[in-house]
Amino acid sequence: MKKVIVLLVVIITMCSSFFQNDRYFKFRTVCSQIIRKGDKGEIIKYEAWRKNSILIIADLQMNKLTIYAKKEQAFDLIKFFEPKKRPGEDWFFMEALDTEYGKCSIRQVTYSNTQREGGYEYTGAFYIDYKDITFVHRVVEE
Numbered sequence: 001m002k003k004v005i006v007l008l009v010v011i012i013t014m015c016s017s018f019f020q021n022d023r024y025f026k027f028r029t030v031c032s033q034i035i036r037k038g039d040k041g042e043i044i045k046y047e048a049w050r051k052n053s054i055l056i057i058a059d060l061q062m063n064k065l066t067i068y069a070k071k072e073q074a075f076d077l078i079k080f081f082e083p084k085k086r087p088g089e090d091w092f093f094m095e096a097l098d099t100e101y102g103k104c105s106i107r108q109v110t111y112s113n114t115q116r117e118g119g120y121e122y123t124g125a126f127y128i129d130y131k132d133i134t135f136v137h138r139v140v141e142e
Contacts, residue, residue, distance in 0.1 A: 023059060023060060023061045024057060024058065024059055024060075025057070025058040025060070025141070026055065026056070026057050026141070026142040027055075027056040027057075027058075027124065027126070027137075027139040027140065027141055027142060028053055028054070028055060028056070028139060028140055028142050029052050029053060029054040029056065029137045029138065029139050030051070030052075030053070030120045030121065030122050030138050030139065030140060031049045031050060031051050031052060031118070031120045031122075031137075031138050032049070032050055032052055032054070032135065032136060032137045032138070033046065033047055033048070033049050033050070033135075033136040034047040034133060034134070034135060034136075035047070035133065035134040035135075035136065036132070036133055037131070037132050037133060037134065038132075041131065049118055049120070049138075051120070052069075054067060054068060054069045054137065055067075055068040056068070056126065056137065056139060063076060063077040063078070064076060064077065065077060065094075065096065065106065067137075073098055073099075073100065074098060074099055075096040075097065075098045075104075075106065075128075076096060076097045076098075077094050077095075077096050077106075078095050078096060078097055079094065079095035080092075080093070080094055081093035081094070081095075088111060088112045088113060089109055089110070089111055089112070090109065090110045090112075091107060091108070091109050092107070092108045092109075092110075093105065093106070093107055093108075094106040094107075094108075101130055102130075104128055104129055104130050105128075105129045106126060106127065106128050106129070107126070107127040107129070108124065108125070108126050108127075109124055109125050109127075110123065110124040110141075111123055111124060115138075120138060121140075122138035122139055122140055123139070123140050123141060124138075124139050124140070124141065125137060125138045125139060126139060
């Protein structure tokens with residue numbers, strides 16, 4: 001009987017570790033904002049925050065990030081930089097190529113506590129930076 005119980009524990013442990021998936025990270029936006037920039041990269045206009053619910057999936061094994069909005073955006077992650085820790089924040093930096101705009105940089109922050117601002121609650125954010133525009137997505141991890 002002991003052998004059967006031990007075998008069951010081993011099988012359950014193997015199955016649970018087999019089905020864990022650290023390859024994908026899923027996020028859901030709660031709101032987004034567009035920041036317009038001038039010729040020298042200076043901020044010239046902040047658009048209003050817009051409530052939304054957009055799925056963002058990071059596939060770290062394939063080095064891809066996909067934003068499933070009305071118009072799907074796909075990014076090839078081509079370079080990763082050293083992460084930075086700040087009190088209550090973990091920052092990740094990437095260089096990427098997308099199919100529409102070309103080269104961009106992506107900053108992703110995860111907060112240790114839920115943030116509350118402007119009627120929105122979120123646990124992180126994505127900043128997608130191009131020369132003349134930045135897209136900001138406040139997110140919760142799914």
